Amino acid sequence: MFNKSKYSYLFLTTILLVSVIIAGCSGSGKSKSSSSKGGDGTYKITMAYLDTGTQDDLKLIEEEISKITKEKINATVELLPTGFGVWNEQTNLMLTSGEKLDLIVTGSVFNYNTQAVKGQLVPLDDLLQSYGQGILEVFPDHILDATRVNGEIFGIPSMREWSADFGFIMRKDLVDKHNIDLSNVKTFEDLGEVFRVIKENEPDIIPSGSSQTPVSLAIATKFDNFGSSVGALDLTKEGDWTVINQFEHPLYESAVKKAREWYQAGYTPKDAATAQELGAPQVKNGKAFGYINNTKPGFERQESIITGYEMVAVRTTDNFQATGNITSFMLSIAKNSQNPEKAMEFLNLLYTDADIMNLLTLGIEGKHYQETTDGFVNLIPNSGYSLDQWQLANNFITKIKEGQPADYWEQMSAFNDTARQSPAFGFTFNADPVKTEIATVSNVIEQYQKALEMGTLDPDKSLPEFHGKLKAAGADKIIAEKQKQLDEWKANKK
DSSP states (O other): OOOTTSOOOOOSHHHHHHHHHHHHOOOOOOOOOSOOBOTTSOEEEEEEEEEOSOOTTHHHHHHHHHHHHHHHHSEEEEEEEEEGGGHHHHHHHHHHSOOOOOEEEEOTTTTHHHHHHTTOBOOOHHHHHHHOHHHHHHSOHHHHHTTEETTEEOOEEOBSOOOBEEEEEEEHHHHHHTTOOGGGOOSTTTHHHHHHHHHHHOTTSEEEOSSSOHHHHHHTTTEEOTTSSSOEEETTSTTOOOEEOGGGSHHHHHHHHHHHHHHHTTSSOTTTTTOSSOHHHHHHTTSEEEEEEEEOTTHHHHHHHHHSSOEEEEEOSOOEEOHHHHHSSEEEEBTTOSOHHHHHHHHHHHTTOHHHHHHHHHOSBTTTEEEOTTSOEEEOTTOSOOOOGGGSSBGGGSOOBBTBOTTHHHHHHHHHHTOEEOTTTTOOOOOGGGHHHHHHHHHHHHHHHHHHHHTOSOHHHHHHHHHHHHHHHTHHHHHHHHHHHHHHHHHHOO
16 A cells, blocks of 8 residues: 555644543453463453453454454464553553453553563564565565664564644635635634634634644644653754753743734634544534644544534645654563564464454454445444554555545545654654653643633743743653664664
8 A cells, every 4th residue: 555665654643632632531451361272272462452342242352353364274263352541540451460361452552661671571573584575565665664673673563644744624614604815814824814703793603623733733743742741852953963851942931932923812712722522523512613634635524423514624734754753552562472473473463354354443344344335434323343543554455434435445545745844753762761750840731721722721821830830840851862762863874
């Protein structure tokens, strides 16, 4: 699906979205069987992943996948969905208890680097050469290289959108009703005029719902913070490898002041910093005109289905990719695996076998989804099985849901290949040396960032407080450690 001669990529606002989901979701892990082989010598592969849907028919899915794997690699499969709310606790127990575990979802949004350094994951380079040739064929080399920790691959990224641009998506009926010329919207600041028109003419509707912050539009592709806390490269300065405090940058200050201006004008909800209902539901419920979001191919059609209104979007940033966009969600082989070779054989199937991937992501045809005459699929509501497929394996070989274009995966491939890439692409920050400072700084960021970026705090007063508390919490130490590791990576880069 991907052309290795092209330059691939992806985004990170997903991280913001995932953080919201992690905060609001909960679940429980499924207990694992201690048996690794059947009476006929068949190996049982256990795979832990995020429980994001309904799992009532999980055994049926396991049985159908196992029919294929038994024939192809003499293995059966046990699926171990684990809830967002207990994911870190449960997976840490899985990896440290010594209990059998073969495959596990890892990534930079969790503890991938630390897990690799601590020896909880199996190095994959040799296994890929021996049992993972299908994976090597579908991945560009530089994508797999972005997952390396101390020179070795420990995780295989999920194949999905690997880049992101940012913009504002809104109801087309109101755009047409008020003759809003979207061709005039080129920048973050230009949205203010659109919001003014809606505020004056649709007083019962909030112009911009509670989703990603207005500031994300201004800075999302201007900094690379290596997926962690404070400390980033200023991408507006070509060739400058100095790690800075992005929250002290003039771009950030001007953006939070604009967010404050919009908040005071009534363009964003009064409870924007604490609202539990996000932009899409607010539009669906008639409360909001639109919302800020990272986008991708087919995004307008996707959101039209979700909201029940025809939606149109404007993009105010370019398409950007950093390492964290690739490494945010991956599959790894756990050190606890009793047969890493067999685990790699199954991992290879997850990137090459469409029948397995469709079973895993969609369920059983006729029971969990219906296929239309033109080849699209519709999920059956309350069917007993569902899964958010973005977290694992090769989405590009799965069936396309109705509402998306027929060439959806081709569009996604082109989207990835045309992204502007961070100059630090491939660098992965090891947060372990400053984990105490990161925990403290994260608490400060949680206290101030969203409120500043939604405009609910006065930046003239709160921004200096934010800066001072970041320093007191150890921000400078984190920045220095990032600089040290980045300099070492750059010096050793081939």
